[in-house]
Amino acid sequence: MQAKVVHIVSCLFVVLFSVSAVRAADRTWDGGGSNAYWGTPANWDGDATAPGAGDALFFGASSRLAATNDLAAGTAFSGITFLNSAGAYTLGGAGITLDGNISNLSASAKTVGLPLALSGTRTIFGSNAAVTVSGVLSGSGSLNTCVTNNTVTLSGNNTYEGFTTVSNGTLLITHSSALGSTNAGTRVFSNTDGTLKLSGSIEISEPLFFKNDKPVPVQYTSSLISDAGSNTVRSLITKEGNLRIRTESGAKTLVLAGGVLLVSGGGNLGFNPQSGSTIIVKDKPLQLGTQTIQSEYPGTVVLAVPGNTYGNLLIVDHHKVRTDVADALCPSATLTVGGSWAADALLDMNGFDQTTAQLRTDNNATPGYRAVTSAAPA
Numbered sequence: 001m002q003a004k005v006v007h008i009v010s011c012l013f014v015v016l017f018s019v020s021a022v023r024a025a026d027r028t029w030d031g032g033g034s035n036a037y038w039g040t041p042a043n044w045d046g047d048a049t050a051p052g053a054g055d056a057l058f059f060g061a062s063s064r065l066a067a068t069n070d071l072a073a074g075t076a077f078s079g080i081t082f083l084n085s086a087g088a089y090t091l092g093g094a095g096i097t098l099d100g101n102i103s104n105l106s107a108s109a110k111t112v113g114l115p116l117a118l119s120g121t122r123t124i125f126g127s128n129a130a131v132t133v134s135g136v137l138s139g140s141g142s143l144n145t146c147v148t149n150n151t152v153t154l155s156g157n158n159t160y161e162g163f164t165t166v167s168n169g170t171l172l173i174t175h176s177s178a179l180g181s182t183n184a185g186t187r188v189f190s191n192t193d194g195t196l197k198l199s200g201s202i203e204i205s206e207p208l209f210f211k212n213d214k215p216v217p218v219q220y221t222s223s224l225i226s227d228a229g230s231n232t233v234r235s236l237i238t239k240e241g242n243l244r245i246r247t248e249s250g251a252k253t254l255v256l257a258g259g260v261l262l263v264s265g266g267g268n269l270g271f272n273p274q275s276g277s278t279i280i281v282k283d284k285p286l287q288l289g290t291q292t293i294q295s296e297y298p299g300t301v302v303l304a305v306p307g308n309t310y311g312n313l314l315i316v317d318h319h320k321v322r323t324d325v326a327d328a329l330c331p332s333a334t335l336t337v338g339g340s341w342a343a344d345a346l347l348d349m350n351g352f353d354q355t356t357a358q359l360r361t362d363n364n365a366t367p368g369y370r371a372v373t374s375a376a377p378a
Helices: 002-020
Strands: 026-029 056-059 075-077 080-082 090-093 096-098 102-104 110-112 116-118 122-126 131-133 143-154 164-173 186-189 194-198 208-211 224-226 230-233 237-240 243-247 253-256 260-264 269-273 278-281 292-296 300-303 312-316 319-323 334-337 345-348 358-360 370-373
Touching (some): 102 131, 122 131, 186 194, 243 253, 269 278, 269 300, 312 319, 312 345, 334 345
Parallel strands (some): 026 056, 075 096, 096 116, 110 131, 131 143, 164 186, 164 194, 194 224, 224 243, 230 253, 237 260, 253 278, 269 292, 278 300, 292 312, 319 345
């Protein structure tokens, strides 16, 4: 609970700081010019001058929504704010140095397509609509996303060097380098409803850290989601508390090739592949101590690496686990096939020998199947 409170305060501080920071001037786009260029004075309040270095930019009009920066590349601005009245802007043109945050206060989706050099820790803030950042993010800074009940999408070949933090809302990445340099890592605060979503057959190579359980009433939702294509996480996933990993319905695959490590706080690992989808664990094992792996929903989990450690593997709710290598199951753990709330469950040994300390099932009065099978002798 303490971490949750501190984190919310820090997120608000970043946003408030962007409003109160010292800057040259507040400049508001009204789109009154004959074109959509930033360098046209008539597009800005007062109609006298274009913005200059250090200014804070505000967009609130519903005209000239394809606002294009034709000022000197690399000019530093102290923040970008889309006001309540702002339409569906797309910002493009020359890159800027971002000395403040990006805030979307309107109900219209926004696209920031110009390159951004992060000069420090920068927050993308908003709660009313999605924000897509397709321009390349570079610089020595870090990125924080704080979009309650909404999504920030990163689709660029980003190179920024600092941490990525998902404070709340969903961060959707559609490029293998969307999270910038692999040296720092990405932190997802599940306890304030942060979610990381992968899409587009991408490969992630930087460490991922998930902090604590999802809050009530979304405690059963996933903190790591894989959508379109076959997405791969090659780096170590570290978790504190419960972590649920989901693949969306259809012919979609998530490959976990860097292992999952429980570092503190207890908590189960939930695999939630939806119908037709697959989660594959390969190359590096799951290291969960005595905690439970709970595999449920109609998709398939494939254990393709030996040496996994856990206390109980619970297979439940029309779910299938398949082993693609000998000794994929933990020999000191319990195997539970079928749960008290949903009986249907299947373990397919797939011709590979496995050892488990105990084989059991939870009582369930509902008719269904509970099976351990192997297409070839094991």
